[in-house]
Amino acid sequence: MGNSNYALQAKNLNIYYGEFRAVTDVSMVVERHKITALIGPSGCGKSTLLRSFNRMNDLVPGARVEGELLFQDQNLYSPFVDAVEVRRRIGMVFQKPNPFPKPIYENVAFGPKVQGIRKKSQLDDIVERSLRKAALWDEVKDKLKKSGLELSGGQQQRLCIARAIAVEPEVLLMDEPCSALDPIATLRIEELMRELQEQYTIVIVTHNMQQAARVSDYTAFMMVNDKRSGELVEFDMTEKIFTNPADTRTEDYVTGRFG
Amino acid sequence: MNHVAFLNWLLVSLYLVDVGILSTPIAVARKGYSPRLGSVIGAGAGLIGALAGLFIFTPLLGLVLQLLQAILGVFSDNIHFADDLKISFSLGAGQNILPIKFDIEADVPRDIAFLRSLVVGVGTYIGGMILLNLLWRFIPSQGAVTEATALRYNTIARQVRGRILQAHFMVAIVIAITVLMALMWNIIKGTFTMTAVSNTVAPESLTDGRSLGDIEEPELAQILVGNISGNRGRQLIQDYVWGVGDAEARDRKSEPLVEALGKGNWPEDLSVYVPNQDPSQEPEYITYQNLSKQPDVVAAILSYNLTTSDLETLVTAEVVQPFVVATWTLDRTLLDYKGIEKELDVINNSRRESDPDWNDARLQFRSWLSLNFVTQRLNAAPELTGMRNAILGSLLMISITALFAFPIGIGAAIYLEEYANDNWINRIIQTNIDNLAGVPSIIYGLLGLAVFVRTMRPITSGEVFGLGQGNGNTVLSAALTMGLLILPLIIINAQEAIQAVQPSIRQASFGLGATKWQTVWNHVLPYAMPGILTGTILAISRAVGETAPLVVVGASAFILKDPSGPFSRFTALPIQIYSWTEQPRDADKAVAAAAIILLLALLLTLNSIAILLRNRFERNLGRH
Incomplete structure (x- = not known):
């Protein structure tokens, strides 16, 4: 492959927690400026796979990854790659909104600050730009000194997105970003993803098949095999997965027969 | 039975x-x-x-x-x-x-x-x-x-049970509060007492039967100077009129006193020369040096500069010298005044028999906790003693303890929580810390004696810095010992506070490309700080009140100087409480009770400062 259209390329990725193989032999690509959705029943390893994309699994004691994950033709799991650097290039938004209990400004400015940006004017710029991109600026511009915890759930999640894009990542990983939100806030986030798509590549894990169908360009369907390990069943254009899946298991899942 | x-x-x-x-x-x-x-x-x-x-x-x-x-x-x-x-x-x-x-x-x-x-x-x-x-x-x-009645009865039965169980907890609280109140009352009733005061010299004998209050300044000054030594009189001038320290007084001892004191403090009709001198020689000025041989001059200066009531106080303190014969606690003072009077008669009668010069003791209400008690230095006499050096000693010690134990404790907690792998060495360290928190304080005292006072004497005595008196029983030794004592408490509390920081916060920080240290420094530590401070408050409160380690590492029971730095010898409030309760007289016990109140006040002050700090931190986190 080696196509520059791919932001991420997983080749025979196996993820272990100690002796347990949580994800088996996943090979897939994430195309640039597209939204790729990971769907599947609970416990099928889709969050684990997502977290392996920016080496967040390194933080779990005993977690280990085999296989290759190419990012700009560089294997992220080669011993010469610094996990901290990876996370600066591939950002993450979590399932539950987790703003820092700090002022909104500090929440967004933290990422640039740890990368060494100290100038106030530059930080001000970044904060405003990120909050605008996350469609939150108009709501919070008068209360940047207020704690991030004082926002509503949907606003908090958008703050987390603003925080993630403040470090200008190339890929944005979203781990069920709407599961803790109400329908209206969910809609806002989905619209936002469509807007962000123009600048970022997005990978999203979701439980909600309608959401995957609505927002994503590509969909990967995962399931556990008989060894209770997650496998990639099918990966294709979203339209194809939801209308004409190749695998019967995919069809059963997307039509709601199980899961 | x-x-x-x-x-x-x-x-x-x-x-x-x-x-x-x-x-x-x-x-x-x-x-x-x-x-x-x-x-x-x-x-x-x-x-x-x-x-x-x-x-x-x-x-x-x-x-x-x-x-x-x-x-x-x-x-x-x-x-x-x-x-x-x-x-x-x-x-x-x-x-x-x-x-x-x-x-x-x-x-x-x-x-x-x-x-x-x-x-x-x-x-x-x-x-x-x-x-x-x-x-x-x-x-x-x-x-x-009927179904309805059964339901009603069952509900009532459960409510009755609930209310009775509630009452059990109420009883527990009432018992606890009662015990605490009893303790407080015990201390308070020993601090505010009726005292029987006798005079070393009866004031009437000084004034031919007149009351001290009826006497004019010059005569009061004469009485004062006539009954104290020349040197003491000179000292009074230095303290009350001149107002300079001993060193300056020594340096200027040959200067004409009239110039040293300034014209305004020198009575106009008083000669500035030593009287009755040989006219053939140069007139000799009255100086600080020869002042002790001029009682009339001392009396004249004192009477010119001091008010009647000042002089009266001086006469009382310097000549009459009242002392406490016996004390009666506050409850007896309020409930059994007659009984106290009877006991006083017994005391006076028996003393009069053995000592013909005995001046009958009189009843006087006294609060042993007073401004003087806080500001004066220690004195062997309970009537005159203050606690200034003990308070300063405790404060200095606790500051050094906090400076030593707080950063090390937090550092250890961060290591154990954020960096240490789960291997056997770290497990042993963790178990040891948990157990050390329960080791009796006297053991820490012995450790401090062996390590800080003896082995590290050159450092703890200040010798290597060219300071101190070469003795290891210093504030620093005691503070380090106390630091060791509270270190496990601080570590355990800080660990719990760090554990309480939500993992999602750490993940968010890592997800933004922060390193471990950036995550700890910017997020974990600030959010854990209120909890860490709470633990430190408790630990420091414990250190302020500990007595046993101080006794072992050799804090002085009686010392006149204020602690001058980490390398000076010192005393502390718990040591004073301990040593005054050991003394035999009633008045000594009253001093101990007042010192206990001081210690409690010190504890409360330290705690409120720490609580204010903690609230500030919490506000900064936007939780309020």
């Missing part, structure tokens, strides 16, 4: 009454009676059962045990455990009114007394439980009640 047995009976019957109150409402509600009445009946049944147990089942149990002894006696002659459980039913005056002979006689061995009280307890319990079970089981049913 002996005390132990009675107490045993009381506890068991209280328990039975409790069981009756708690369980009867539900039992009677099931049978269709009102649960409220049930709780009263249950209490009564518990009590009656307890009495029945005492009078019926306790003797029965004694009989059974004796029977058992008789049976076992067939096999061995050495079995006598029931010998002392003889039953007597005598109810005559002065006789045992209870079925088993329980006496608190000295010749009753402990094991027998214990066996008897055990028999009473078990017998009472059996009696009470039998009666209560009979009550619950054989209460006649009211017949069928």
Whole structure:
């Protein structure tokens, strides 16, 4: 492959927690400026796979990854790659909104600050730009000194997105970003993803098949095999997965027969 | 019946009454009676059962045990455990009114007394439980009640139970508060006392029977100077008129005093020369040096500069020298003033017999806790002592302790929580820290003595810095020892505070490309800080009040100088409390009580500062 259209390329990725193989032999690509959705029943390893994309699994004691994950033709799991650097290039938004209990400004400015940006004017710029991109600026511009915890759930999640894009990542990983939100806030986030798509590549894990169908360009369907390990069943254009899946298991899942 | 047995009976019957109150409402509600009445009946049944147990089942149990002894006696002659459980039913005056002979006689061995009280307890319990079970089981049913009534009764029964259980917790709180109040009252009543004050020199003898208050300044000054030494008089001038320190006074001792004091402080009609000198020589100025031989000049200057009341106070302190003969606590002062007066007469009469110059002591109310008590230095006389050096010693020590233990404790906690792998070395370290928190403080004192006072003497005495007196018993040694003592507490508390920081916060930080240290420094530590500070408050409070390690590392019981730095010898408030309670006189105990109040005030002050700090941190996190 080696196509520059791919932001991420997983080749025979196996993820272990100690002796347990949580994800088996996943090979897939994430195309640039597209939204790729990971769907599947609970416990099928889709969050684990997502977290392996920016080496967040390194933080779990005993977690280990085999296989290759190419990012700009560089294997992220080669011993010469610094996990901290990876996370600066591939950002993450979590399932539950987790703003820092700090002022909104500090929440967004933290990422640039740890990368060494100290100038106030530059930080001000970044904060405003990120909050605008996350469609939150108009709501919070008068209360940047207020704690991030004082926002509503949907606003908090958008703050987390603003925080993630403040470090200008190339890929944005979203781990069920709407599961803790109400329908209206969910809609806002989905619209936002469509807007962000123009600048970022997005990978999203979701439980909600309608959401995957609505927002994503590509969909990967995962399931556990008989060894209770997650496998990639099918990966294709979203339209194809939801209308004409190749695998019967995919069809059963997307039509709601199980899961 | 002996005390132990009675107490045993009381506890068991209280328990039975409790069981009756708690369980009867539900039992009677099931049978269709009102649960409220049930709780009263249950209490009564518990009590009656307890009495029945005492009078019926306790003797029965004694009989059974004796029977058992008789049976076992067939096999061995050495079995006598029931010998002392003889039953007597005598109810005559002065006789045992209870079925088993329980006496608190000295010749009753402990094991027998214990066996008897055990028999009473078990017998009472059996009696009470039998009666209560009979009550619950054989209460006649009211017949069928409607569904609604049953529901109502059951609800009420549960509410009654709940309220009674609540009352138990209330009782626990009331007991705890009462004990604390009793403790506080004990300290307060020793601090504000009636005192009997006698004078070393009777004021009347100084003034030919007139009262001190009626005398004019010049004469007061004459009386004062006439009854103290020349040097003391000179010292008074230095302290009250000149107002310079000893060193400056020494440097300027040959200067004409009139210039040293300044014209305004020198009476105009007073000669500035030493009187009666040889006219052939140059006139000699009165200087600080020769002032001690000029009592008239001292008197004139004092009378010119001081007010009547100042002079009166000086005469009292310097000449009359009142001292406390006896003290009576606040409760006796308020309730038994007549009794105090009688005791005072007894004291005065007996003293007068042995000492013809005895000046009768008079009653005077005194608060031992006063401004002077805080600002004056230690003095061997309880009437005059203050606690300034002890307060300063405690403050200095605790500051160094905090400076030493706080950063190290937090550092250790961060290492253990964020960096340490789960291997056997770290597990051993963790276990040790947990156990060290429970080691008695005297052990830390011994450790401090061996390590800080002895081995590290060159450092702790300040020798390597060219300071101190070469002695290891310094503030620094004590502070480091206290630091070791509270280190485990700080570490454990900080660990818990760090654990309480949500993992999602750490993930968010890592997800933004922060390193471990950036995550710890920017997020974990700030969010854990309120909890860490709370733990530190508790730890420091403990260190302020600890006495045993101070005794061992050699804090001085009596010292006049204020601590001048980490390398000076010192004393601390707990040491003072300890040493004043050791002294024999009433007044010494009063000083100890006042020092306890000071220590409590110091603790509360430190705690409030720390709480304010913690609240600031919490506000910064936007939780308020």
